Amino acid sequence: MKQVAIALTVLLLTCFVQESRAAGLVWQTSKQAALQLAVQQQKKVLLVVGRDTCQNTKYMRFTVLESVFPFPPVKELVEQHYIAWYANMDHSTEWQMYAAGLGAFNLPIICVIDPANSGTYLDRSTDVQSADKVYARLQAFTKSKSSAPPPVPPANSPQFLTTPSLLKK
Structure with a gap:
């Protein structure tokens, strides 16, 4: 009986772990919702801008950003430190300020945003x-x-002497 209980416990735990890995990231669909949650949870916002029909966007959202062990655990990093926000560029304009200056670009656009700024x-x-x-x-x-x-490094450090922005001063 004890062996059956242990086997059942292992089976249930295995199912729970597989289900938690199978669950996808929770994506906010508006800037306001993402920023509000980020402030409440003291996290940054991870914005992904793309199209639902774009293969690059799908790959980044559902393969790279959902990756777990043995790959870099991107999903866990996002869940712990970010609020995920997906902006479909065909249905939203909230993302456009983050694309300023890009000119022509390939999808998706991925931005890290501090909700305080x-x-x-x-x-x-x-x-x-x-x-x-x-x-x-x-x-x-x-x-x-x-x-x-x-x-800023000390004035006599090699980095200070070779940093272009500091050489102009």
Whole structure:
């Protein structure tokens, strides 16, 4: 009887883990809803702009951003640190401010947005990317809740002497 109970418990746990992995990300469909949740949960917003019929958009949303172990666990990173917002470019204009200056571009557009300064983006990319690349980009904004710029190196450091923006001063 004890073996049956253990086997049943293992079976139920296996089903639960598989079901939780099978559940997709929860995507907000409006800027207002995404920003409101991000403020409430102290997270950043991950905006994906695309078309429902675009293969690049589908691949990034449902393959790369949903990736789990043994691949980089992008899905878990998004669930822990971001509110996912999908903007269908054919039915919404809320995303357009984040595309300013791109000119011609490949879909999807992917932006990281700080809800405290939602008029701009912290990071923006376009087109298909590997799970490794997306994971690294998104993880860069999870190490600190602060979006403060990196500190300026001391004046006598090699980095200071070779940074083009600092050489102009």
